Amino acid sequence: MLDSKIPAGPLTEKWDKHRMNIKLVNPANKRKFTILVVGTGLAGASASASLAELGYNVITLTYHDTPRRAHSIAAQGGINAAKNYPNDGDTIWRLFYDTIKGGDFRAREANVYRLAQVSNNIIDQCVAQGVPFARDYGGLLANRSFGGALVSRTFYARGQTGQQLLLGAYSAMMRQVALGKVKLMTRREMLDVVIHNGRARGVIARNMLNGQIEPYTADAVVLATGGYGNVYFLSTNAKACNVSAAYRAHKKGAFFANPCYVQIHPTCLPVHGDIQSKLTLMSESLRNDGRVWVPKNKGDKRPPAEIPEADRDYYLERKYPSFGNLVPRDVASRNAKYVCDEGRGVGETGLAVYLDFADAIQRDGEETIRAKYGNLFHMYEKITGENPYRVPMKIFPAVHYTMGGLWVDYNLMTTVPGLYALGECNFSDHGANRLGASALMQGLADGYFVIPYTIGDYLATAWGDLRKHDVTPETAEFKDAVKDATDKTEKLLALNGERTVDSIHRELGMLMWDKCGMSRTKEGLEEAAAKIPQIREEFWRNAKVPGRGAELNQELEKAGRVADFLEFAELIVQDALHREESCGGHFREEYQTPEGEALRNDEEFAYVAAWEYNGVGEAATLHKEELKFENVELTQRSYK
Amino acid sequence: MTLVKQIFGTSVGRKQVVGLTSLVLCLFIVGHLIGNYYLLFGEAAFDGYAQKLYHLGYLLYMIEIGLVTAFVLHFTLAMSLALKNMSARQSRYAVAGSKGGATWFSRTMAITGTWILIFLILHLIHFKFAPRDHHYELYHIVDQFFASKAYVVYYVISVCCVGFHVMHGFQSAFQTLGIYRDDIKPGLEKLSVAFGVIVAVGYSVLPIFMTLTEAKP
Amino acid sequence: MSSNGNLLQLKLRVWRQKGPDDAGKLVEYQLDDVSPDMSFLEMLDHLNAKLILEGQEPIAFEHDCREGICGACGAVVNGMSHGQEKGTTLCQLHMRKFRNGETITIEPFRASAFPIIKDLVVDRSAFDQIIRAGGYISVNTGNAPDANAIPIGKDKADLAFDAATCIGCGACVAACPNASAMLFLSAKVSQFALLPQGRPEAARRVKSMVAMHDELGFGSCTNHGECSTACPKEISLANIARLNREFAKSLISV
Numbered sequence A: 001m002l003d004s005k006i007p008a009g010p011l012t013e014k015w016d017k018h019r020m021n022i023k024l025v026n027p028a029n030k031r032k033f034t035i036l037v038v039g040t041g042l043a044g045a046s047a048s049a050s051l052a053e054l055g056y057n058v059i060t061l062t063y064h065d066t067p068r069r070a071h072s073i074a075a076q077g078g079i080n081a082a083k084n085y086p087n088d089g090d091t092i093w094r095l096f097y098d099t100i101k102g103g104d105f106r107a108r109e110a111n112v113y114r115l116a117q118v119s120n121n122i123i124d125q126c127v128a129q130g131v132p133f134a135r136d137y138g139g140l141l142a143n144r145s146f147g148g149a150l151v152s153r154t155f156y157a158r159g160q161t162g163q164q165l166l167l168g169a170y171s172a173m174m175r176q177v178a179l180g181k182v183k184l185m186t187r188r189e190m191l192d193v194v195i196h197n198g199r200a201r202g203v204i205a206r207n208m209l210n211g212q213i214e215p216y217t218a219d220a221v222v223l224a225t226g227g228y229g230n231v232y233f234l235s236t237n238a239k240a241c242n243v244s245a246a247y248r249a250h251k252k253g254a255f256f257a258n259p260c261y262v263q264i265h266p267t268c269l270p271v272h273g274d275i276q277s278k279l280t281l282m283s284e285s286l287r288n289d290g291r292v293w294v295p296k297n298k299g300d301k302r303p304p305a306e307i308p309e310a311d312r313d314y315y316l317e318r319k320y321p322s323f324g325n326l327v328p329r330d331v332a333s334r335n336a337k338y339v340c341d342e343g344r345g346v347g348e349t350g351l352a353v354y355l356d357f358a359d360a361i362q363r364d365g366e367e368t369i370r371a372k373y374g375n376l377f378h379m380y381e382k383i384t385g386e387n388p389y390r391v392p393m394k395i396f397p398a399v400h401y402t403m404g405g406l407w408v409d410y411n412l413m414t415t416v417p418g419l420y421a422l423g424e425c426n427f428s429d430h431g432a433n434r435l436g437a438s439a440l441m442q443g444l445a446d447g448y449f450v451i452p453y454t455i456g457d458y459l460a461t462a463w464g465d466l467r468k469h470d471v472t473p474e475t476a477e478f479k480d481a482v483k484d485a486t487d488k489t490e491k492l493l494a495l496n497g498e499r500t501v502d503s504i505h506r507e508l509g510m511l512m513w514d515k516c517g518m519s520r521t522k523e524g525l526e527e528a529a530a531k532i533p534q535i536r537e538e539f540w541r542n543a544k545v546p547g548r549g550a551e552l553n554q555e556l557e558k559a560g561r562v563a564d565f566l567e568f569a570e571l572i573v574q575d576a577l578h579r580e581e582s583c584g585g586h587f588r589e590e591y592q593t594p595e596g597e598a599l600r601n602d603e604e605f606a607y608v609a610a611w612e613y614n615g616v617g618e619a620a621t622l623h624k625e626e627l628k629f630e631n632v633e634l635t636q637r638s639y640k
Numbered sequence B: 001m002t003l004v005k006q007i008f009g010t011s012v013g014r015k016q017v018v019g020l021t022s023l024v025l026c027l028f029i030v031g032h033l034i035g036n037y038y039l040l041f042g043e044a045a046f047d048g049y050a051q052k053l054y055h056l057g058y059l060l061y062m063i064e065i066g067l068v069t070a071f072v073l074h075f076t077l078a079m080s081l082a083l084k085n086m087s088a089r090q091s092r093y094a095v096a097g098s099k100g101g102a103t104w105f106s107r108t109m110a111i112t113g114t115w116i117l118i119f120l121i122l123h124l125i126h127f128k129f130a131p132r133d134h135h136y137e138l139y140h141i142v143d144q145f146f147a148s149k150a151y152v153v154y155y156v157i158s159v160c161c162v163g164f165h166v167m168h169g170f171q172s173a174f175q176t177l178g179i180y181r182d183d184i185k186p187g188l189e190k191l192s193v194a195f196g197v198i199v200a201v202g203y204s205v206l207p208i209f210m211t212l213t214e215a216k217p
Numbered sequence C: 001m002s003s004n005g006n007l008l009q010l011k012l013r014v015w016r017q018k019g020p021d022d023a024g025k026l027v028e029y030q031l032d033d034v035s036p037d038m039s040f041l042e043m044l045d046h047l048n049a050k051l052i053l054e055g056q057e058p059i060a061f062e063h064d065c066r067e068g069i070c071g072a073c074g075a076v077v078n079g080m081s082h083g084q085e086k087g088t089t090l091c092q093l094h095m096r097k098f099r100n101g102e103t104i105t106i107e108p109f110r111a112s113a114f115p116i117i118k119d120l121v122v123d124r125s126a127f128d129q130i131i132r133a134g135g136y137i138s139v140n141t142g143n144a145p146d147a148n149a150i151p152i153g154k155d156k157a158d159l160a161f162d163a164a165t166c167i168g169c170g171a172c173v174a175a176c177p178n179a180s181a182m183l184f185l186s187a188k189v190s191q192f193a194l195l196p197q198g199r200p201e202a203a204r205r206v207k208s209m210v211a212m213h214d215e216l217g218f219g220s221c222t223n224h225g226e227c228s229t230a231c232p233k234e235i236s237l238a239n240i241a242r243l244n245r246e247f248a249k250s251l252i253s254v
Ligand SMILES: Cc1cc2nc3c(=O)[nH]c(=O)nc-3n(C[C@H](O)[C@H](O)[C@H](O)COP(=O)(O)OP(=O)(O)OC[C@H]3O[C@@H](n4cnc5c(N)ncnc54)[C@H](O)[C@@H]3O)c2cc1C
Pocket: A038, A039, A040, A041, A042, A043, A044, A061, A062, A063, A064, A067, A069, A070, A071, A072, A073, A074, A075, A076, A077, A078, A079, A161, A162, A188, A189, A190, A191, A224, A225, A226, A227, A236, A237, A238, A241, A242, A244, A245, A281, A400, A401, A422, A423, A424, A425, A436, A437, A438, A439, A440, A441, A443
């Protein structure tokens, strides 16, 4: 049984009490500690800034050329907080409850409550940094509502909230760089965590410009390296997003929790051809006015305008008369898959459904629709070359977010002492499904308001031990790790087969999408489990990696990441196979209600599955963290 | 940072001096142009005007010193910036393209500016410091100068350069000094072009007119 | 690819440069199966896949989000930063905007302050240096008053937002005849100058950011306006005017 170190006491007082009880590092001693932060997304940048402000020496690594390019930059919709500015009855409790319920009761109560508690401080902090949130004419902050909530609690900066929040955190960090408290190392790809005497004491990273494998020593290591959605090859994630940092930590002993919880977003632009490199998210708000349909008959290739009403199937309205086109993300996604599986999908590939605004335009007029969605329609037209005012949009679900991640306790520490995981890279707050506008909140909560306290507790406690077993780049574990990484790089560079790394990644992605995507079955998962090792073998036999190691080599970078995906995919499948229930982003066809809804099994599966690594191709060992719901009642979702 | 360093040591400080001095020089250009039109009223009127100017005495010297200072600052700082700008891109693009913005006038500021410097020096030699009995006897000198067709052509080219320089420079000065509004920008741009045309045409008209009238018996 | 009928045949002239010290040159490639639905970067992916399988080095180019927000991508296409479309990053440019048979010249962003690393990849870390010099509001975590404590008029907030949308791509520098970074710099200075939170440090910020800009070897702004038309976020020249105003103000404030 895993110890999540949740403080005792009533839910609402846990965090305050904990902060009172944890050890503090003497201010004068803080500068004697070095903390390594990997990643400069919302989580990493906010952590780097806050830790440096406290006086710690921070070294921050990112594989980007500048911290501002982290994938957080792409988040569109907004960030939640329980400010209750609109006076519509929001409270910390309600935000907590919505998040727990949205996560289909697979998240830890104490963490989620803390998240809701600090959500307000995040907004204050960001505004003070100059983040230009939307405001109304009175000069006060504006809010909008988002899926899964009955209150308006989402703060936003047009469709670029992630960008503005990240630039805020980035500038706070750059201020510390200027003050000499953060040492920023860009274009460094972390390749391994180094553990000495049972504690995480640093990482090694590849200098992506000259190929040098560099050791970095520290007193604690914080991973804020994002999600692993790109295991599916096509996703809404940025191209470089990968699992390597988290996975290599996993290989060094950190347990990986709930890898099968993957969120698939229903309104993305469909795949248009076999060279497509990524999928673009279209705001969910479109479903407020667009009607989703496909032809009634298989193989109906007529252009949409020529398909009469009688031959159209508005399947969401048909199956879910009360929620209609506004069913939650997972339901909408799954149903799109079903109709396409039936051969009724539209577009060149048959992997798309229509999102039709004709009725809305007729009802409200084109101008009204333009005012609401003009920028989205414009973006759609830019990418597809089609005018959505005339022709229905084509959309399809795409992988968007990963709820699973490194297992962490209440202090955000992994199972490796001194190794922390923040943001999308941990599993902590979203259970089996994340609500819109909650990832940004979590990333910043972790970085600004949680880690600065909890890491102090660890450092104060471990102080004597850390000094007694000090490390240098010459310490054996560092030298070994450098050697391992060098060997692995050489192995990759020796690959001289007939296939590009991308083509193999694409093959893996297709398999995962088919068998371990929106809807999963035992047979499908077993098939995937059998095929992944074959693809991995194909990679090591037949991939081609050009160029040299001692220079900028983007194919080499890719190959290293894909090699990890090829191992990690097996873990996802193992987790999906073992979880014999449906919940949130994990839908097992065998476990559904007669209406086709996800059927949880709280008796047997109300736990976090944390996996321990045993070797490549070896089954991982399951460790459970029991989820106790003392403050909320478990209910079944229904959207009929 | 000291004030002097902030002004003369930074690109924005320097260009603000360039912008400020350019407005002073623009005033001078206008004043000079108006004065030139005394030429149309014959020798007595023109020399009378010149004499009036000389009677300003110390005030005239102060104005002259001010103008020279403005000009020297304008030219040297602009040139220092132009040199900095040249070193800011050492390799050229193989294909030149533009999505809009720069004009022929904005791209040739350094060239027209240098031409204007040479023109100005020669102009002073030709007119202001030309040997004569009484310093205000200017009409005669002007008349003689423009008797040469080549000088007329040279002069017209030079004042066109001033016009071109001003077309970009005038509106640019406002932007540089931070005077900007979305709604006045298009108007200011047109005004700037109009100003340039007036300068070029306004200065050219006189020698051309004088040549034409002279040609008559 | 699905409909072979409308595939484009293109001649690409791509800047190839092995490393920072290599001289570099334009190399020609013929691509005969470019789908009009491909993005510009997918077209490069496609070419790269061929090059790799032929045993040649793929073209190095930067990209990440591929949806116009991270600012990683960028090249000069036929002499224009991010290609001919306005308000568009290279990753959002699609091949249907090109004619069959067209020759496309692809070069890296060129500026002394952006040294070329390899092929189309340039080093834009100078932008981080500019931000480091003052592109922030000095507020420690936990020090913030309530978010609604200071109302900010919508007009000003919107202007600040417009300035804040800069993605740090560097297209402005690449397009500027003087290789000046004034648009980038002014966007950040403007964002903070417009907000009350940013006022206390306004004078210090503008002085030190301008000084850093100059030190890094960027050219000075001579008001051509190429930057703004090349900017994928269409950052307005009004921001440069505002920067100039802030700079002038800083001369008289202590
Ligand atoms: C299109 C899109 C829209 C979204 N919209 C919203 C929204 O509206 N609201 C919301 O709440 N959430 C949204 N999300 C989710 C949210 O953006 C992310 O979950 C969140 O930003 C993740 O932040 P992070 O700091 O954990 O990681 P990231 O921002 O992904 O940062 C990861 C960092 O780690 C670094 N890194 C990774 N591996 C290594 C390595 N090996 N070595 C060195 N550095 C490494 C990277 O360089 C990067 O700096 C959206 C996501 C997508 C894809």
